[in-house]
Amino acid sequence: MALWTRPITVEQLNALGANTAVSHLGIEFTEIGDDWLRARVPVDERTRQPYGLLHGGVSVVLAETMGSVGAACSCPPGHRAVGLDINANHLRAVTSGWVTGTARPVHIGRTTQVWQIDLANEAGELVCVSRITMAILAPRPGAEGG
Numbered sequence: 001m002a003l004w005t006r007p008i009t010v011e012q013l014n015a016l017g018a019n020t021a022v023s024h025l026g027i028e029f030t031e032i033g034d035d036w037l038r039a040r041v042p043v044d045e046r047t048r049q050p051y052g053l054l055h056g057g058v059s060v061v062l063a064e065t066m067g068s069v070g071a072a073c074s075c076p077p078g079h080r081a082v083g084l085d086i087n088a089n090h091l092r093a094v095t096s097g098w099v100t101g102t103a104r105p106v107h108i109g110r111t112t113q114v115w116q117i118d119l120a121n122e123a124g125e126l127v128c129v130s131r132i133t134m135a136i137l138a139p140r141p142g143a144e145g146g
Helices: 010-016 056-074
Strands: 028-032 037-042 080-090 098-108 112-120 126-137
Touching: 010 028, 037 056, 056 080, 056 098, 056 112, 056 126, 098 126
Parallel strands: none
Antiparallel strands: 028 037, 037 098, 080 126, 098 112, 112 126
16 A cells, blocks of 8 residues: 555656756656655756765755655645754765665654655665654644645
8 A cells, every 4th residue: 555645646746846946956756656755866067066076965955855745745635744854874975977866754653754765876876865854734724725
């Protein structure tokens, strides 16, 4: 049984990022499983730091994007998911190609979710591991849209 509380497609997820930091950095969702998401980011002039390496902040943007989308798509209808905390450990430098992330839930609770995001280079080697904690906000009575 899928984790998602509503039908989702790669096309829908990519459309969410249009005209945002996500599209500016070239981040794109590529696959959806029953309980995981996959997305990638190019290592190019948009995403490298001055030493020519993938900027660590870009890795965090990819991880936060994936964890946030995963949480939003798995919380009850009408609820919102907002970030509380994120951490990232940078394990290996990347200078070109693509970095692909896989996000999986560690904990799906009533008021919080925790997601693990593993980022790998094109050789499948881990380059960054990240974990994000999301707050799940219930609709406010009388609020627009909820």
